[in-house]
Amino acid sequence: MVAAAIPRGPRGGRVLGNMREFNSDSLGFIERCAREFGDVVLTRFLYVPALFLFHPDHVEYVLSTGNKNFIKAASLRSPFFHRLVGRGLVTSEGDFWRRQRRLAQPAFHRNRVEAYARTMVAYAERMLSSWKDGSTLDAHEEMMSLTRAVVAQTLFSADVSRDSQEMDRALSNIVQPFAAQATLKWILDNRLPTPAHLRFNRDVRKIDRFVYRLIEERRASGEDTGDLLSMLLAARDEDGGRMTDKQLRDELMTIFLAGHETTALALTWAWYLLARNPEAEAKLAAELDEVLGGRAPTVEDLPRLRYADWVVKESMRLYPPAWAVGRECVRECEVGVFRVSKGMQVFGFQWVVQRDPRWFTDPLAFRPERWGEESISRLPKYAYFPFGGGPRLCIGNYFATMEAVLILSTIARRFRLLPAQEVEVLPALSLRPKYGLKMKLEAR
Numbered sequence: 001m002v003a004a005a006i007p008r009g010p011r012g013g014r015v016l017g018n019m020r021e022f023n024s025d026s027l028g029f030i031e032r033c034a035r036e037f038g039d040v041v042l043t044r045f046l047y048v049p050a051l052f053l054f055h056p057d058h059v060e061y062v063l064s065t066g067n068k069n070f071i072k073a074a075s076l077r078s079p080f081f082h083r084l085v086g087r088g089l090v091t092s093e094g095d096f097w098r099r100q101r102r103l104a105q106p107a108f109h110r111n112r113v114e115a116y117a118r119t120m121v122a123y124a125e126r127m128l129s130s131w132k133d134g135s136t137l138d139a140h141e142e143m144m145s146l147t148r149a150v151v152a153q154t155l156f157s158a159d160v161s162r163d164s165q166e167m168d169r170a171l172s173n174i175v176q177p178f179a180a181q182a183t184l185k186w187i188l189d190n191r192l193p194t195p196a197h198l199r200f201n202r203d204v205r206k207i208d209r210f211v212y213r214l215i216e217e218r219r220a221s222g223e224d225t226g227d228l229l230s231m232l233l234a235a236r237d238e239d240g241g242r243m244t245d246k247q248l249r250d251e252l253m254t255i256f257l258a259g260h261e262t263t264a265l266a267l268t269w270a271w272y273l274l275a276r277n278p279e280a281e282a283k284l285a286a287e288l289d290e291v292l293g294g295r296a297p298t299v300e301d302l303p304r305l306r307y308a309d310w311v312v313k314e315s316m317r318l319y320p321p322a323w324a325v326g327r328e329c330v331r332e333c334e335v336g337v338f339r340v341s342k343g344m345q346v347f348g349f350q351w352v353v354q355r356d357p358r359w360f361t362d363p364l365a366f367r368p369e370r371w372g373e374e375s376i377s378r379l380p381k382y383a384y385f386p387f388g389g390g391p392r393l394c395i396g397n398y399f400a401t402m403e404a405v406l407i408l409s410t411i412a413r414r415f416r417l418l419p420a421q422e423v424e425v426l427p428a429l430s431l432r433p434k435y436g437l438k439m440k441l442e443a444r
């Protein structure tokens, strides 16, 4: 038997390891690792070794075929995350996670999700009623408040933006720490009573009160409104057990947080890319004219909105809202020819894999039509994984794709969005435009 090899990696500082370089330019650092050291790279953050993976087959092993050797990365077990989402779907493990996933899955079934299409379009139209030809707005902010309202309405039947501006503000505030590049510092300092932390705790308490009231009212009314909350309330285990209020709260919070910022970012980057690629934008407009002929889209139009679907796919290839997935090794194993030891943190990077010329010709070009070409069917399975994969595949992937295509179509048939500022990419927990994305509106 051949002994497993030890991967190479960049030299780091004696104490911090590679942390300083990673924190000052994460994307530049991982790109350099891939360029200089190949598909499997060993790094170190303080005393914690971390393996960076840049080959689709290795990502497949960690997320799918060898998933039993891994749990979620240690960063998700911080007190900060715990306070926010508790033991919800994103952070839980083992039998507990399996049970919760089984209970939540029916709410994300295709038929259920398609029933939400009308709300998605109606909320987008409502937003457009305040948009004016020639004005400038922040497309990222607009997309965030739109998807926040959509997820709250479709999953919990709560109109957060209209009924409660205070709640909308609190919900928008709690994602702020994720925006800081210094997320790690924020997590480490989390117990100190700094003004930012006190504000964060106050906002989480406010949202907690709102969510618990929602649960209590729905339990009392016994009404089935067909949303996720109704389904989770009705869900029973084989032994008849049901979720406690705390479990319900954790799932609602998890799905709310996982379900809106990512989709908003997919849309934000699509606007950014369309504005810089007028040819693609013109093709999208032509499709919308042909399929919709001036009316708003419905779920029945989806199969014919092919170019819109490719725009969303191609945007998530170049600017994946989740730019990395992380795991911790719990059982020694091998990735390719390399040994992974227990306790090692392992990361697969969408940002690098999805821009790799081995899989995508002219990889930095925004070319939505590539998704209709024959060569796409020959891609390695994990050359494109914006939603992760294996058992922990994003539960909202169909929800998100449908929402993004419907919202993109609703807006693009009425407006062109023109660039009004340069953009800097911020790889925080998700991939954001650092200073927002100001765009000028032109009515079509």
Ligand code: HEM
Binding pocket: 072, 089, 090, 101, 151, 254, 255, 258, 259, 260, 262, 263, 266, 320, 321, 322, 325, 326, 386, 387, 388, 389, 391, 392, 393, 394, 395, 396, 397, 399, 400, 401
């Ligand atoms: C473009 C939009 C989205 C992107 C890019 C995205 C990305 C991801 C990724 C990469 C994962 C896997 C994380 C890992 O393996 O560590 C994930 C998991 C998850 N996502 Fe999404 N997501 C999106 C939209 C949504 C939506 C709309 C919802 C719900 C309404 C949602 C709910 C979840 C949940 C609950 C999990 C955890 C699933 C589990 O572990 O069982 N996501 N998402």
